Amino acid sequence: MSRKIRKAAVIGSGIMGGGIAALLAGAGVKVLLLDIxxxxxxxEEKNDPAARNRIVKAGMDAALASAPSLFMTKKDATLIQTGNLEDDFDKLAECDWICEVVVENLKIKQNLFKRLEGIRKPGAIITSNTSGIPLKDMSEGLSKEFKQHFMGTHFFNPVRYMHLLELIPGAETLPEVLEFMAAFGEKNLGKGIVWAKDTPNFVGNRIGIQGIGAVMNAMLEDGLTIPEVDALFGPALGRPKTAIFKTSDLVGLDTMSHVAKNSYDMCPDDEQRDAFVVPEFVKTMVENKQLGNKTRAGFYKTDLTPEWKKIRKVINPATLEYEDLTRPTFPCLDEAKKKATLPEKIKCVLTGDDKGAKFAWKMAANSFQYAAHRIPEISDTIIEIDNSMKWGYNFEMGPFEMWDTYGVTEAVERMKAEGLEVPENVMAMLNAGNKSFYKLENGVKYFYDFASSSYKAVPVSDTMVSLAAAKGNNKLVLGNNSASLIDIEDGVFCLEFHTKMNALNAEIIDTIEEALNYVDANGVGLVIGNQAGGMPGAFSAGADLSLVSKMAHDKKYAELDAFLERAQTGIQKAKYSPFPVVAAPYGMTLGGGCETCLGADRMVAHAELFMGLVEIGVGLLPAGGGCLNIWKRFIDALPAGVAKDTDLAKLFIPAFMNVAMAKVSMSAAQARSNGFLSANDRIVFNRDNLIGEAKKEVLRMVDDAYAPPMKKPVRVMGNAAQGMINAELFNMLNGKFMSDYDAFLAKRIAYVMSGGNVNKNSDVPEETILKLEREAFVDFTKEEKTIARIDHMLKTGKPLRN
Known part of the structure; x- marks a missing residue:
């Protein structure tokens, strides 16, 4: 049978249930969201539908009001029908998948599943998002057919943004059900799948909470402070800026403590069971309702002075009083900042000889030991553990990958010298002559499998293309410090950027033209895409501002104009190349990154897409063809037969506002609403498959006998648009929606986008608008306020409104 999920149900409308419902709706699935x-x-309320649905309405309202939003676009909420478990229970018979997200109480869950058994349609899948109650206990006494379609699906919060989905087979779950849910979770919901065993807290939280608990307890023993610990366990070790204590504030101290207690109670044989006993000061904080972000006071809090100045404070574990936060550092962290790559930074921190480095090593060794001891208890391979920490906790490396970075042999020798126990499975691996957990051979990544004492290929999706593996297999055909052209087979090549935040510099601009020439001579199509960086990452954060700043300060305006012209030439050459060019944007796709995508034939975009032309924020305008191509996106969407008769004013204002207000989409769906993505562009939920899907799009276009678009004049609004925009700007100035300087910039942007000093509905060559872009950009760099905006952004990473 061809299984499909056309309608799903989520039972429980709390933050997790609401998040799962929002994710499903974003994937186009109709959802029934129920609560008690x-x-x-x-x-007088017992027969009032509004009163009876009060709990589910509150959950839905909370999901809609969440920040960052749990919904890709608020329109997705129309796919969610709400109700309660008494009046609407019969509607569950229509559902293909029913996901339970109710309170962690065995009796309540057993009663719910017993009711579901009597109503679910044959073949409907039932899953539990529980992490602390065994599946076998929840399904006890139910029919074989129910158990064959019953399993665990454990999402992580916030559901939309966390890549991890743990799948837990029940003892009798059918293989085809497991395979289907893995495929649906990966492709339709965009999740990274980790197969977990039915053990307490599964993989991610078992490893993650042990790590947090171990660090908290060791901090008190070794006399470190909370800020010192968070400084050590942040980006220098490939972890998010929230590190240990800010992460706990984000999750909630009550939630973290509950998960820790659950592991302690249900894992009596765990050799590090004491790590799950949170320190006394944390227990006191939970009793005092100092729960973190949800109560605006946890390990950290922010106070406001009478002048509305924010003062960051941190709790002192000894006194439970809040003190002013000072940013600590250690010599090992100072050295790490000088290093270019994460492996180099990690080595700096873990091999240093200062107090911070020694503490970081102590906890790294602890995590190495704990992870190795959990196989095969919680998962069969190292992959599940590493991926859980990367996808569920936003680590850049899992414990085994970090162990490889340090050097497995070197770490083991140090552990022995310090009297630390080395796990037997790791010693057996080393004694057999295997020196690493992962290795790359002929472009294929392998992992060491403890069960078979051999290396096995890391399983990947059929659609996934790994640029790192391709380069490891000698598929790099062009390359420099900023960009690479990689052969991804079947005549398709991928142009990859690898600067900081993938910012576009002169080297990348030159490589774009080189790559186009190479593909024209040797291939059938080009993908423009990158894979570096965690979630959401940056396809490209825009042009290299430091380069623009230097030219502006040095008054090298002719050089700046030449740089812009090269950028425009490369992007427009991609648009009219004789082969298909597909951009694969994700995460931050801003400024020049957005312009690069607008110059492609098509986009295959990740669902998490923050796309916009944001140059006005640094006192500039899009001058890589952005003003031209965003306008063309709007007018080219019109059917040819009605384009001549359409009032272009209705199109010009939203196109102009995208640039003048630096609008940034909060999802790919919103980018489509804003006009950045067209009807022909695709949205992919799983970023791991993005390059592969873009390659498929190239080959599909080749198979359809691709012909490049015909270059033709652009219909513009001319003087009429500028008068109309001046009236809009007057209103926005009065409403204080923009500064005087923003208005000054916006007037020039309107002049450029409307084709300059021409009449309404004139047809102008593309080169006219491109020249206007360059002239305006150069003129803006002569303005003191623009230079101030650029320098402020480079110094602080934040826009200056002057």
């Missing part, structure tokens, strides 16, 4: 009828209904 309130226990405290008054007699």
């Amino acid at each position: 009828v309130p226990f405290d209904l008054k007699d």
Whole structure:
């Protein structure tokens, strides 16, 4: 049978249930979101549908109001129908998948599943998002057919943004059900799948909470402070800026403590069981409702002075009083900042000889030991553990990958010298002559499998293309410090950027033209895409501002104009090349990064896409063809038969506002609403498959006998647009939506986008608008306020409104 999920149900409308419902709706699935009828209904409310649905409505309202948004676009909410478990229970019979997200109480879950058994349609999949109650206990006494379609699906919060989805087979779950849910989770929901065993807290939280607990307890033993620990366990070790204590504030101290207690209670044989006992000061904080971000006070809090100045404070574990936060550092961290790559930074921190480095090593060794001891208890291979920490906790490396970075042999020798226990499975691996957990051979990545004492290929999706593996297999055909052209087979090549935040510099601009010439001579199509960086990452954060700043300060305006012209030439050459060019944007796709994508034939975009032409924020305008191509996106969307008769004013204002207000989409769906993505562009939920899907799009276009678009004049609004925009700017100035300087910039942007000093509905060559872009950009760099904006952004990473 061809299984499909056309309608799903989520039972439980809390933050997790609401997040799962929003994710499903974003994937185009109809959702039934149910919760209980309130226990405290008054007699006059018992027949009132609004009162009976009060809990589910509150959950839905919270999901809609969440920041960052759990919805890709608020329109997705129309796919969600709400109700309660008494009046609407029969509607569950229509659902292909029913996901339970109710309170962690065995009796409640057993009663719910017993009711579901009597109503679910044959073949419907039932899953539990529980992490602390065994599947076998929840399904006890139910039919074989129910158990064959019952399993665990453990999402991580916030559901939209966390890549990890743990799948837990039940003892009797059918293989085809497991395969289907893995494929649906990966492709339709965009998740990274980790197969977990039915053990307490599965993989991610078992490893993650042990790590947090171990660090908290060791901090007190070794006399470090909370800020010192967070400084050590942040980006220098490939972890998010939230590190240990800010992560706990984000999750909630009550939630973290509950998961830790659950592991302690249910894992009596765990050799590091004591790590799950949170320190006394944390228990006191939970009792005092100092739970983190949800109560605006946890390990950290922010106070406001009478002048509305924010003062960051941190709790002192000894006194439980908040003190002013000072940013600590250690010599090992100072050295790490000088290093270019993460492996170099990690080695600096873990091999240093200062107090911070020694503490970081102590906890790294602890995590190495713990991870190795959990195989095969919680997962069969090292892959599940590493991926869980990367996808569920936003680490750049899992424990085994970090162990490889340090050097497995070197770490083991140090552990022995310090009297630390070395896991037997790791010693057996080393004694057999295997010196690493992962290795790359002929472009294929292998992992060491403890069960078979051999290396096995890391399983990947059929669609996935790994640029790192391709380069490792000698598929690099062009390259420099900023960009690479990689052969991804079947005549398709990928142009990859690898600067900081993938910012576009002169080297990348030159490589674009080189790459186009190479593909024209040797291939059938080009993908423009990158794979470096965690979630959401940056396809490209825009042009290299430091380069623009230097030219502006040095008054090298002719050189700046030449640089812009080269950028425009490369992007427009991609647009009219004789072969298909597909951009694969994800995450931050801003300024020049957005312009690069607008110059492609098509986009295959990741669902998490923050796309916009944001140059006005640094006192500039898009001058890589952005003003031209965003306008063309709007007018080219019109059918040819009605384009001549359409009032272009209705198109010009939203196109102009995208640039003048530096609008940035909060998802690919919103980018489509804003006009950046067209109807022909695709949205992919799983970023791991993005390059592969873009390659498929190239080959599909080749198979359809691709012909490049015909270059033709652009219809513009001319003087009429500028008068109309001046009236809009007057209103926005009065409403204080923009500064005087923003208005000054916006007027020039309107002049450029409307084709300059021409009449309404004139047809002008593309080169006219491109020249206007360059002239305006150069003129802006002569303005003191623009230079101030650029320098402020480079110094602080934040826009200056002057």
